[in-house]
Amino acid sequence: MNSTFKCFVLVATSLFIAGCATTTSHLNKPVSFADLNGWSDQPLDLLKPSLLNSCAVLREDTFADESGWGTYKQWRYLCKELAQTPERQLRSFFEHNFTPMQIAPNQKGLFTGYYSPVIAGSLTTSDYYPVPLRTLPEDMIKVRPSDFNVSGKELIGQVQNGYLTPYKDREAIEQQLIGDEASLLWLTSAEDKFFLQVQGSGTVQLEDGTIIHVGYAGNNGQDYISIGKVLQESGELTEVSMQSIKQWLKDNPDKQQWLFNQNPRYIFFKQNDKSAITSQGVPAVSNRTLAVDPTIVPLGMPVWLDTTLSATGEKFRRLMVAQDTGSAIKGAARGDIYLGIGKAAAILAGQQESLGKMYVLVPKSVTVEPEAGGQ
Template identity: 40%
Template sequence: MLTLGALFLITGCTPKYASFEDVSKGNFKEADWNDLEGFEQDDLEHAFMVFKRGCEKAKRKAILKKACVQAQDYVSAKEFFQSNFTPYKLYDDHHSDEGLITGYYEPLLHGSRTKTDKYQYPIYKEPNDLVTVNLSAIYPELKRYRLRGKLVGNTLVPYASRGEIKESENMEAICYVDDKVDLFFLHIQGSGKVQLDTGEIINVGYANQNGRNYNSVGKYMISNGLLKEYGGSMQAMKRWFEDHPEETDRVLNVNESYVFFHENDQSATGSLGVPLVAKRNLAVDRKYIPLGVPVFIQTRNPLTKEDISQLMVAADTGGAIKGKIRADFFWGYGKEAEATAGRMKEAGKLFVLMPN
């Protein structure tokens, strides 16, 4: 027979979460503004600017339409956020409020418009035989999913994997770069810059993907003991590839996902469709965090170990960014950004600001 105390413990261990079924599958629990430690000390004016920039695209989304209109009428950033949003803390399915925060950056590669012995690794445009199917037209419940492949006769089959993709009449290169490992990390980051042998610097951004599942090469290397003497950072992976050139292709091809690019006039542009702002934009799993919403993050800098408590905007996605409490912190462009992003694997908490 259960005692009243035992019954309370059983029933009380499952918190009641707020539901946002139309826009998220996340577990949300309403928070008080005082729970956002560091909110008032943050540069909220900068965060407000980034939010308004995101409204160029986000205002098309029903959840943000009203807030984006209201943003034009406020002078005080703090007043705007607290008047138009309610903070909700994210929880996972085990009722923990702590998840994983990694970092990403905009890399600089070196290349040429012409393939040579030095510049031989192509940055491909989206191939003309890649077919992308939007399933929502037939299955509305699958609106967040895309089916990718190629037609063989009347049958849609999986597109070639990373290891299978070769130069052909279906492939056109934007340019060729001098390092296959740097190219691989460009695929992971989703956008970057290439300094050509003419001195010109061009921007390349995500255009599409081959439809294959993303498999973490880093996790593979760690689980197989390859990085035992190197460490677990991106920089450690690069050192291993430098020391084992004969194994590079085999290990990189563990990740069958392959990204195609387009050349554009502006720096890194996220999935929201606006240029990313260093240290103010996050890549998220859009199943749980809608693009365009403000997100208050509590984590720490992987190099200095200083706390990071600031308001950001969800503006990007990524093949490796999956989970209820999961985010990728955009550090910007350059060597410092690369050094920080490549080492970031920190615990963190996320408060999503949902429009009232």
């Protein structure tokens, strides 16, 4: 779940409507709704609540007037209209108020999938639960370059001998022993933890049946490296999926930690009130939430996806909402489809890797009515 991140990464600041303003590219192409394969028979259930969730976090700094994605006033007006639109009229609402904009029409889009895992855990460590799910460390320091009148992305580090240095990588963090006070929960295996970090959020079930939702709290500032790519480039795997990676780990238990350490980025967690909270701070909705590169597509925008479900070969054509980000989700026409919770979703997500097209729905020029009180 990654611009990917950068206004920030993985769970970045909300962009729909919150965060850094992005601008449309001259490479994007306006089309009509008639050009969207499957639009006329698209079921729009669950879409309105997702969009209204994004409307609730609308911020003025998201859309600069020159961005090409619509102005803040236009979005507020459209959010108000959406709230008053009956479900049966949603298709007409979009056709009347938006223009589809194909993202990077001259290149093939790539669409993967992610899910929210459910794994066993404990509040305390034991021989059966030896793996910590770490919270943000107290020695981590974040620096905004803008505070020093310089440009660049946020710096994440630690103080050593009076100097700010890069924060520890995965291998160094894993070598640090911690107690219950520095761990949110304890898990049974390093594999469960690693893939939970890849997904960015999940659900942990305690032995008494208690459910605890966990989500992204931050990262160590190190670069993300795909362990699937490492296995492929080293000749260990020819075809990479979550299932093939897990089988390799099962066949090579002595190399497990070595492989995990090839990805120096480390994700820290916090407890959430709900499952699968997105980078935008709203709940993810299965088959409706899309992770995107927020430097290309602002979070909260409606996105039409035309691709294929790899596991079944079925066409996947539907209107989604750009609500999430992910470390590996970078570039134009790149998306990560949220496929739900649990084992069935894990199978779909593990196999998902298909080409396709992405269209962002951009507001037409609308007349914004003055708000009461002159606001």
